[in-house]
Amino acid sequence: MKKNALCSVVFAAAACGLALLSTSSRSSAQPAPASQPAPEVAEILTPKAAPAPRINGAKVFGVRPNHPFLFTIAATGDRPMTFSATGLPAGLALDANTGRITGALAQEGEFKVTLSAKNSLGTAKSKFKIICGPTIGLTPAMGWNSWNCFADAVTAQHVIDAADAMVKSGLINHGWTYINIDDFWEVNPRRTNDPSLQGPERDAGGKIVPNPRFPDMKGLAEYVHGLGLKIGLYSSPGPLTCGGCVASYQHEDQDAQSYGEWGFDYLKYDWCSYNSVAAASLPPPTNAAPGAPRRRPQIDLATRQKPYAVMRAALDKVPRDILFSFCQYGDANVWEWGAQIGGNSWRTTGDITDTWASLSRIGFSQAGHEKYAGPGHFNDPDMMIVGRVGWGPRLHPTRLTPNEQYTHVSLWCLLSAPLLIGCDMTAMDDFTLSLLSNDEVLAVDQDSLGRQAARLSQTNNLEVWAKDLEDGSMAVGLFNRNTNAQEVIAKWSDLGLKGRATVRDLWRQKDIGKFKDEFHATVPRHGVVLVKITGATASKP
Ligand code: GLA
Numbered sequence: 001m002k003k004n005a006l007c008s009v010v011f012a013a014a015a016c017g018l019a020l021l022s023t024s025s026r027s028s029a030q031p032a033p034a035s036q037p038a039p040e041v042a043e044i045l046t047p048k049a050a051p052a053p054r055i056n057g058a059k060v061f062g063v064r065p066n067h068p069f070l071f072t073i074a075a076t077g078d079r080p081m082t083f084s085a086t087g088l089p090a091g092l093a094l095d096a097n098t099g100r101i102t103g104a105l106a107q108e109g110e111f112k113v114t115l116s117a118k119n120s121l122g123t124a125k126s127k128f129k130i131i132c133g134p135t136i137g138l139t140p141a142m143g144w145n146s147w148n149c150f151a152d153a154v155t156a157q158h159v160i161d162a163a164d165a166m167v168k169s170g171l172i173n174h175g176w177t178y179i180n181i182d183d184f185w186e187v188n189p190r191r192t193n194d195p196s197l198q199g200p201e202r203d204a205g206g207k208i209v210p211n212p213r214f215p216d217m218k219g220l221a222e223y224v225h226g227l228g229l230k231i232g233l234y235s236s237p238g239p240l241t242c243g244g245c246v247a248s249y250q251h252e253d254q255d256a257q258s259y260g261e262w263g264f265d266y267l268k269y270d271w272c273s274y275n276s277v278a279a280a281s282l283p284p285p286t287n288a289a290p291g292a293p294r295r296r297p298q299i300d301l302a303t304r305q306k307p308y309a310v311m312r313a314a315l316d317k318v319p320r321d322i323l324f325s326f327c328q329y330g331d332a333n334v335w336e337w338g339a340q341i342g343g344n345s346w347r348t349t350g351d352i353t354d355t356w357a358s359l360s361r362i363g364f365s366q367a368g369h370e371k372y373a374g375p376g377h378f379n380d381p382d383m384m385i386v387g388r389v390g391w392g393p394r395l396h397p398t399r400l401t402p403n404e405q406y407t408h409v410s411l412w413c414l415l416s417a418p419l420l421i422g423c424d425m426t427a428m429d430d431f432t433l434s435l436l437s438n439d440e441v442l443a444v445d446q447d448s449l450g451r452q453a454a455r456l457s458q459t460n461n462l463e464v465w466a467k468d469l470e471d472g473s474m475a476v477g478l479f480n481r482n483t484n485a486q487e488v489i490a491k492w493s494d495l496g497l498k499g500r501a502t503v504r505d506l507w508r509q510k511d512i513g514k515f516k517d518e519f520h521a522t523v524p525r526h527g528v529v530l531v532k533i534t535g536a537t538a539s540k541p
Pocket residue numbers: 147182183241242243270327350351
């Protein structure tokens with residue numbers, strides 16, 4: 001057994017000159033944990049992007065016939081850069097300066113394209129497949145959502161700032177695409193003391209009217225598209241959203257049409273007040289006694305599925321591709337039927353928050369869901385909690401330690417989860433940016449096979465998760481959920497592999513060496529070592 005040279009991510013505070021996320025940087029509103037572990041240095045593992053061109057992001061893209069097409073080639077490297085493509089089907093055109101492919105495809109079909117990005121240092125080429133057919137969202141969505149930072153304080157300016165930051169930070173060059181408005185773009189009939197949430201809920205014809213913070217939804221969508229990005233919004237199938245704003249109940253077709261007319265590309269649809277609609281459809285409990293505690297109605301599966309099927313049908317009438325994200329917290333094992341009802345993703349759990357308890361409970365409870373994920377339909381363990389978060393209006397640096405943040409990003413990528421940045425992107429430090437811009441790590445999430453990692457071993461809070469990748473290799477996460485550094489072993493027999501294989505550290509983007517039978521590493525507390533194993537043969541047919 002060869003001892004590997006991987007060093008742990010945890011260093012003594014003074015070990016290097018990188019930014020230190022010490023406990024003193026916590027918001028005063030956040031109580032410190034009872035027993036304080038030694039502070040961790042936020043060591044940046046992601047190498048700086050090379051000046052020569054490199055094409056990143058999804059290698060497969062789905063679109064429906066005759067719907068507007070927008071795909072921005074994500075590429076790092078010095079600018080100016082020019083883009084070209086061979087094999088683009090009729091109906092699509094590439095802007096050589098921006099790398100944006102636009103147009104529409106009239107016919108279903110698969111098109112093999114080669115993308116090129118060229119600068120003064122060279123040319124990068126990358127194979128890309130466009131599949132025109134019924135399925136969109138072939139790889140998990142990558143973008144930003146307003147909830148984990150601005151929550152009920154979100155405004156159109158926040159959305160504009162987020163889109164600008166996606167470009168200025170360079171994240172767009174790593175495949176990040178969606179800018180999603182969560183709850184509170186609608187009028188809120190409960191918040192009568194807040195004029196920015198008041199106004200007509202719908203016009204005389206029943207069409208939804210956004211609140212005064214969002215005076216021009218079409219203009220906002222155009223602005224975001226003008227940057228080569230896409231835009232999303234949020235609603236609920238009940239009369240009100242979770243935050244008490246106007247939602248889509250009995251206006252599903254009209255709302256879907258509005259989203260399409262405004263030019264939106266993504267809908268998160270949050271169950272919430274549909275509870276009251278569902279309960280009203282059920283017979284009253286026979287044993288209800290006056291003064292007895294209210295019992296949650298037992299909602300049957302058909303009733304749980306119905307509002308999502310109704311909005312699915314409404315979206316299908318819109319001449320635009322709108323990713324459909326179910327949010328109902330994993331009720332009734334949504335992973336078992338989300339794809340059948342037409343979800344591109346479905347939340348599998350309740351809301352995440354920026355603590356290890358929340359992250360680890362949600363992330364590591366995804367085991368077993370892997371058989372339900374695939375291109376066009378993914379499990380969603382909720383949005384990301386790195387960077388400055390806070391659920392508005394006051395933000396604080398994430399309470400996750402640096403190693404916990406590495407665990408978060410690594411696990412979400414292994415899970416093929418939608419990656420929705422939850423922080424204020426105008427205030428990202430270098431460490432946060434490095435977590436979100438490691439192309440080899442993000443490639444695990446965006447892999448064209450769309451497989452979700454399975455947990456292959458679990459002993460003493462040490463876990464090995466692995467997923468197959470399109471190139472025949474395997475991405476493997478060695479996780480340590482303990483509070484001290486420990487050795488984690490990935491055995492070829494657990495991974496279904498045999499023979500000698502090259503092991504590459506994906507965060508450092510460096511080969512570690514060749515290993516036979518197993519690979520092991522010392523993994524810091526709450527940390528991960530994420531590797532790619534190439535060249536082994538499958539031990540099982
Ligand atoms: C629910 C969802 C969150 C967010 C809020 C908005 O809690 O799970 O992700 O959308 O509603 O009110």
